Amino acid sequence: MLANEEEHARLVETARGDRPADLFVRGGTIANVYSGELHKGNVAVTSGRIAFVGEGERTVGPDTEIIDAKGMIVSPGYMEAHFHPWVLYNPVSLVEGVLPLGTTTIVADNLFFFMQTGHEGFAKMAGDLRGLPLLYLWMARLTSQATFPGEKEMFGLDKIEPLLRRDDVLGTAEVTRWPALAAGDPALISGIRKAKSLGKVVDGHTGGASESRLQPVAAAGIDADHEAISKEEVLNRLRIGIWTMLRNSSLRPDLPELLRSVTENGVSTHRLIMTTDGPSPQFIAEHGLVDGVLRVAVDNGVSPMQALQMVTINPATLFRIDGDVGGIGIGRRADLLILPDLASFRPETVITQGRVVAERGELRVPLPDIEWDSYGSRPRFDPDLDLGDLALYQQELSEAEVPVIHLRSAVITERKDARVRSVNGLVVPDEGNLHAALIDREGAWISRALVSGLAPNLDGFASTYNTTTHLLVLGRRPQSMARAARRVRELDGGIVVVEGEKVTFELALPISGMMSGLPFADVVELNRRLARAVLRAGYEHHDIVYTLLFLTCDFLPALRLTPLGLLDVKSSETLAATERL
């Protein structure tokens, strides 16, 4: 992330007063996250970086662009420290949605890019994304979120190390399967040790870990965690040395509770970070991104400066990039916001690398055209896989009482054992139960189960948007399920709702089966339509996007439909194995 030699030399020249600045932000009040002060000061920029901060105008030349910030706050751009840039939006469309809101750096999960396109595809994409006016940095996964045959090879250290050696890869991403860390899993520990030996950071995931389970996960080597859901869980993490991220996502908008650690216990905030953890498009449209968590923090009694530090210098320090981003300091990227106040946190002007990229909520620069297909990210389906075969969607009756995946909340399930009826040896789901099938896109295997508590009146539904990116099909009517599944294949991945025989909602997700190529505003609208479609089918939870994502994962309680079959996560027992197709 160093400036190149020539830029570095120019920076020193401007700082010395021997070369006019490219850009000069005059007369603002600097929100200084280093000193915690608000103070008057000009900011001069050369070669996209900050060359001067302070009084005086000696860096202004005849060709220097001047921005008048009188009466305004000049803030460092916001940093999102734990993000999944594949929640229907893609890394480019996301920029349309969040850069005008002041988020200028995103530390992003590489999961589906890496799984779909491998190291080379990911490297090519990450390189192309450097052309964006928002800085993407990456965390490299050590495992998937739903184990499968071949996972160990895909995530072998030989595959991970080249990623970790990249400048724009800051460390290893959350290991959602954290009990493996507590157990000292050798492959994971090796990955963590490799990352640390390269000076990189290890992100954690300890959702649901009790205080006593947290300790071995910390001992395994995680530096940071974002899974606290109560004030006490914040303290448990912070106190044992974990950088603690306070989350406000569409799935878990817990920030008001978590901030009680600051407002009630008065903890030091230098190792606290606020994150949105990849919210749904609709949530971003309604609540903003990092700007939104800043508003929540201040509304809940945190000082504006401490709040700002929690999304700028604190994450930059955790990731060891505070020489490049996170504050208005000499040598840093000139990612600056001109803010009317420290209450709305909505920028009038967004500057990245010394260039005005958004004003009054509107993007002002074109985004590069990305050829997603060139990375090999379009999901492949076996042409011989007959998705019209209704047998795919029905379970044979093996016993009268079967375990059902019951959704207790948007993502937490419990096991319910139900007596089921059958017709011609095939299960007929009772009221509220849905058929569920996870079908390998390559046509090798299928996992089947019953699901309840999701959307009882769903006729047919299919989606590649899940932690496996295989084809998840749900519904009470096999014909409708088949229709939805076939349509998803026609779309090269996506989400389809069928009512009766009619497709009533569809969203193509041709980028890794997870992301739309449409503009951000369109994705928001489609997210809303999806929410309405499942609401009509009886969905009672608050985040359909995450319900879909995690139905197939292997780290949340209790039952999950995975590439290994119907899994009891806690016992690791497969209750119904995958069948060969």
Added chain:
Amino acid sequence: MLANEEEHARLVETARGDRPADLFVRGGTIANVYSGELHKGNVAVTSGRIAFVGEGERTVGPDTEIIDAKGMIVSPGYMEAHFHPWVLYNPVSLVEGVLPLGTTTIVADNLFFFMQTGHEGFAKMAGDLRGLPLLYLWMARLTSQATFPGEKEMFGLDKIEPLLRRDDVLGTAEVTRWPALAAGDPALISGIRKAKSLGKVVDGHTGGASESRLQPVAAAGIDADHEAISKEEVLNRLRIGIWTMLRNSSLRPDLPELLRSVTENGVSTHRLIMTTDGPSPQFIAEHGLVDGVLRVAVDNGVSPMQALQMVTINPATLFRIDGDVGGIGIGRRADLLILPDLASFRPETVITQGRVVAERGELRVPLPDIEWDSYGSRPRFDPDLDLGDLALYQQELSEAEVPVIHLRSAVITERKDARVRSVNGLVVPDEGNLHAALIDREGAWISRALVSGLAPNLDGFASTYNTTTHLLVLGRRPQSMARAARRVRELDGGIVVVEGEKVTFELALPISGMMSGLPFADVVELNRRLARAVLRAGYEHHDIVYTLLFLTCDFLPALRLTPLGLLDVKSSETLAATERL
């Protein structure tokens, strides 16, 4: 700095409750520098690292050593972030002096070790010092403190890079010659860029830099600086993104002034660090080391927790070693202090890597015997160099008015032009003026000048303790000077005072010409005797050790006696060139 694989595995086992701890600190109040809280908690240690922090005793087994900390504070060991372990003491004797006071980690300057012994000698020494019960980490110099022919080759990037690749080298040490950074000196910038590309930290030195000169030095790439001497200078550094170290050294005990930035301006303290910057042995004996700056901070109104953070987690974060030291966190080295309170900061018990190493101010473990000579650190003198030749110590009269190095304070000089008398064509120093000669130990060259304001009644004095480690000889009587010089050679380096013909003080410094091999207590006593000896000769300043050190440097105003001759630092003009011998 990672624990090895086996230790790492044991740590996870203990954290999980499956393996008893080696050591268990029970019932104390933890000074938690992560959360800023004081809270009850036990600490369990395995393989020298912290495996558990919290309530409960599940990690206690039958063979676990128990330390009762009831009613006591359990604090992380103190870290000295900017240190020169060669101020008469050596890195081992220093441990005797400061480990019982609670300093458990020292980030040390490699200057004289590297200059005297090269990369191999330094590497061997750094390896041997790992056997100490105090953790030494290193910063690698990019230049010397007094330029000389061959300096560029000695400090070439090919020599520095192998150092920077070492785990125990955290970055590049202060560049005292900071105007070269402001000028964009390519060799220095290359060294800094190499350090940054390896994820290392760049320490700075900006003594006397005005706000406007500070900016180009920052642009060159320094991450930290310790040279602020007023509250305003603290703010100037902190605000532009520099980690700012507040110094309290024997030479510059400025901490009370500097802390006004905290107590009056209320700045965030997360990027402030307190340092002692290598004080004299006597100062350490009288004021402590890091424990001493903690007392000063609290006496000046800083909260004990903020003060503690400034010498633990803050420096650990700057140096990117907060996963290893700087707090009582899982996985960190078990460097713990049992303190009666957070006022005296004097530990009852000092534990490093899980072992009790000092109690009630006394070291409790033997220190390794270090064969200093095996690194090639004994200074060499050319046997043919005739130090009895009185002509060495006298200047020929070239003009009636000559520039004199006049000491305005312990280390700051000014130019005074004096008319001088001569006898037989040789200068006779007037009242208060001394002859000064810097003689190449290899016998190739000599630099000469007159010095005033130092110690007018000094008959003869010689010392290798200076930034060049060559032989600095001072005095009003050439015969006494010759006696002192010859005695220093007999000692293989050191400091000698001669009154008339009699040696009235001597201190052998056979380690690089800078360090004694004697125990710390003896070095303190010798430091006191040296101070008395120069006081008798009329020394009026407060720190003879630093007066000697810096008389030959090339970065402090105004005139200096250097290997290039009598140097005007600001203009870089050589007022009287070195002569060949």
